[in-house]
Amino acid sequence: MSDRILKVKYTCQHPSCVVFCKKGELLMSEAELAHCSSFFEDEKMIRSPKHACRLGYSQPFEVAEIEVAELSDLNGVPDERDVVRDPIANLMAEHNMVLEKAQKVEEMLTARDLDGLWTATNDLDNALHLHSGIKEEEVLFPMLKDLVPFGEGLIICINEDHREIASLVHSFREALRDDTINDKVIGSALVALRSHVRKEDNEFFAFVKRFVTDDMNEPIMTALEQAEKNFVPKEAGERMPDEEKAAERHKFHSKTLAAKEIALDTCCH
Ligand SMILES: [Fe+2]
Ligand SMILES: [Fe+2]
Numbered sequence: 001m002s003d004r005i006l007k008v009k010y011t012c013q014h015p016s017c018v019v020f021c022k023k024g025e026l027l028m029s030e031a032e033l034a035h036c037s038s039f040f041e042d043e044k045m046i047r048s049p050k051h052a053c054r055l056g057y058s059q060p061f062e063v064a065e066i067e068v069a070e071l072s073d074l075n076g077v078p079d080e081r082d083v084v085r086d087p088i089a090n091l092m093a094e095h096n097m098v099l100e101k102a103q104k105v106e107e108m109l110t111a112r113d114l115d116g117l118w119t120a121t122n123d124l125d126n127a128l129h130l131h132s133g134i135k136e137e138e139v140l141f142p143m144l145k146d147l148v149p150f151g152e153g154l155i156i157c158i159n160e161d162h163r164e165i166a167s168l169v170h171s172f173r174e175a176l177r178d179d180t181i182n183d184k185v186i187g188s189a190l191v192a193l194r195s196h197v198r199k200e201d202n203e204f205f206a207f208v209k210r211f212v213t214d215d216m217n218e219p220i221m222t223a224l225e226q227a228e229k230n231f232v233p234k235e236a237g238e239r240m241p242d243e244e245k246a247a248e249r250h251k252f253h254s255k256t257l258a259a260k261e262i263a264l265d266t267c268c269h
Helices: 030-037 071-075 087-110 114-144 151-176 183-211 214-230 243-266
Strands: 005-012 023-029 045-047 060-068
Touching (some): 005 030, 023 030, 087 114, 087 214, 114 151, 114 183, 114 214, 151 183
Antiparallel strands (some): 005 023, 045 060
16 A cells, blocks of 8 residues: 555544644644544544644544645645644643543542542542642743742742642542542532632733743743653552551541530530
8 A cells, every 4th residue: 555645634623622733734644544543433533643632632633634745745834833832822731631630530429439539539639740730830930930020929829729729639539548538628629620720721821921932932841841751640559548547537536526525514505
């Protein structure tokens, strides 16, 4: 089979994609196209090839047009991914990935699946650690602090959200060890996370991006990519009771019960 290079025009079918790759053109070989089509029965659909989606996932792409690439296509137009290297757009796009992890937690919550929740909250925790704790707090924010008016105060406010969400997820996971699904705690974590993402997308990033100059884009993008490369996700581990913490909780409950009994004994009613 001859393996010609094709120019494929596509539209990404990801429902809430905010990145600039929603519509675009790909250069791919016939064999590559056949492979990407093999995931769908609908011949118009393909699974996006590696790196086509700037979020790094395989997305369903609807093919609008296919033609054989001209020589000028092969030498010519630079890849959009190389042109659009905007760190703020990347971090905003990554919010979709974080929200997908949150969605998975909700699915497990509905299914009351303890082990599923253990894994899904670990995935969410890893995503938050890399996205918020490292990429935002360690890479981007130090570069913005003195650049953006009131930068330090804004960053403190954003970091407080990060702490709150991480601590709620952590508490929820601790209770899971004892087979307890604490709906209130995880509910608060998910509400806080969604509101934090809205705050960053609509207010914080919308404001700070005005101060990030074009020549800052590349160094920040490189640092973000390096951070991602170096990141080692935490394993979920076994969902076992933590004896020490369980003993502490037991002691606390006993004291509370004792205090209630004393209160009843001494109550004048
Ligand atoms: Fe974020
Ligand atoms: Fe954040």
